[in-house]
Amino acid sequence: SAVISQKPSRDICQRGTSLTIQCQVDSQVTMMFWYRQQPGQSLTLIATANQGSEATYESGFVIDKFPISRPNLTFSTLTVSNMSPEDSSIYLCSVEGESAEAFFGQGTRLTVV
């Protein structure tokens, strides 16, 4: 199984500002996934990040709001831009194992005030 480290684990941010979340994996992976989990809700896929190409966004999510970087096979960042209170959520990084199972980081709990 993959070990995934996310930073920061939590943050409180002012509306209108941006926060960049980092995800580090202990092994090289082809794809990395970013999810949002709103309070008391399930996980919703934001985008899929491949190394060397632009991320692929799911319906309802756009690059201007959630820019993603994938500079190498073990690292990715997700930025939440121009934040509003509605962006308060847990953001999760995920990678896929050899048998298609998904492994998650511990998440970043974001509160926008």
Added chain:
Amino acid sequence: GENVEQHPSTLSVQEGDSAVIKCTYSDSASNYFPWYKQELGKGPQLIIDIRSNVGEKKDQRIAVTLNKTAKHFSLHITETQPEDSAVYFCAASLGGYQKVTFGIGTKLQVIP
């Protein structure tokens, strides 16, 4: 796209009793069905999964069953313990880096 429904949303059981969580999916092409446990303040952790060529899988106190004809799958936890208290998510996928669709989650409380 795939739609996964999960119930119940909350479940309370006495310690030692069994707990059952049920999910249905809509895309008959889905062939991979993982279950995740999420404890407070942590990311989801894979606890068991099943693929479409298998009807049942067991790992100690946890078992999962799959009925492809009816497009539903279930998680069974026997001899529940307080540390089983968490939110459980079912999910469905086409496998192989395809999108994973999650159910809404079941908050399980095991009462000592």
